[in-house]
Amino acid sequence: MTRKTRRLWLVIICVACFGTAAALMLRAFSSDIVFFVTPSQLTQNAQPADRTVKLGGMVVANSVKREKHGDTPVSSFEVTDGQSAVTVNYEGVLPDLFREGQSVVAIGSMKNGIFIASEVLAKHDETYMPKEVAEALKKSGKWDPRFGPPPDAASWNSMTVKDAKKSLLPPPAPAAQ
Amino acid sequence: MFLHSVCETNKPLSASHSSASRLSSFFHRYANPGRFLRLGKVLQPWLTWPAIALTLTGLIWGLFFSPADWQQGDSVRIMYIHVPTAILASAGYAALALCSVLSLVWRHPLADLAAAEIGPVGACITALCLATGSLWGKPMWGAWWVWDARLTSVLILFFLYLGHITLIRAFDDQQRGYRAAAILAIAGAVDLPIIKFSVQWWNTLHQPDSITLTSAPTMSGSMLWPLALSMLGISLGFAAIVLARLRASVMESRIRSLLSNQRRHNGDLS
Amino acid sequence: MTHLPFIIASYGLFIALALYLSAGAALRLRTARLKLLSLEPAKPSSPGKKSVS
Known part of the structure; x- marks a missing residue:
């Protein structure tokens, strides 16, 4: 084995070891890496009331109600992942992309079965069409x-x-x- | 005229060339600085001019003639910059890692110089990708930045670039700097598949890829064409800038060795 | 156009960076070439002749 092949194998083994370590770490922390939880995950595992979670899902058609309390718009809508739905209340301006059928991520916490959001982000999908x-x-x-x-x-x-x-x-x- | 003078000297750039020169490997054909400079001079206009033409065509098409998206409106035009820079950020790092393997295993002297030149350009492109992503995220998602897997892994890539730039210049002994930076670049390559698959492995705010090898692109053809042109143009531009810097770097190392030879010569005389 | 400032900022950043990188590379190439020419004036190429003085 020449020195060059030995160095090549050394590099390959190092990359394999490092890759395995990284993969194991990502697996172990995968529940922390996910950006949001789905409505069914949220309803199955009851969260402590003060814990901030990110709830992601699709806005249910015909569920959006918008009102105005003074100057601040207040809205209420349901978010679903196809299995269960959670009602979200939000005080503030919704992003431009917000609509029924859009995927959104709401940041907030559960209170009496209703998700009180402090921030709502719109998640646009990978389709682009005129x-x-x-x-x-x-x-x-x-x-x-x-x-x-x-x-x-x-x-x-x-x-x-x-x-x-x-x-x-x-x-x-x-x-x- | 100038090229002749460089080509005459067949001295390799690095002292470790003696063992390597026995291998008539493809990689070593251009370790000779004169041969590389000759090839680089021929190659340069073939990269530079198509890069300018394709980038301008793609961006003007994207900015003025492609349709607005049905829900994002005109903001979708940021895509014609964001997507090419995002792909190049990863591709540039892959090139950096490849140069590092060539440097560590085959001790290729040009690979070290190339790695030193790819680093800063790649870091600039990654910064541009992050900045345009932020400018796109604010009006569309409603946030400049979120800590989801895609955005975070690209931020890590940016710091890997910065680390490489610092490390390669951190040692008085240049060869040790090359060695250390190459190890960092190869270890950091683990981040590349994480960036690519982050949108599939975990749920993220960032949307999945629109263009995949396995299925039809989920993008209208009228947007795909300008995107393809600007992607090709910006990639060629990246290659052109790296080549120009690499040629300058080869000349600079030649200048350094000439100056030190002169100094030694003068020292002997006195 | 909706969100025009964001689009202008993106394209502006891109153009600024492209100009900065390419001008930097071109200048560096020019400087190195001129310096090399002054150190190592071009000679008629004859095989076997050493160029390093």
């Missing part, structure tokens, strides 16, 4: 953004804005008299 394409998908009935993520990307990612606009036009009217 407004016209989204409109066309909605109009064709393939997708309602209030109920979840868009359909399979292959069905729309080659659609151009022109195609989408065409499909949005009203069907050609019968010839005027």
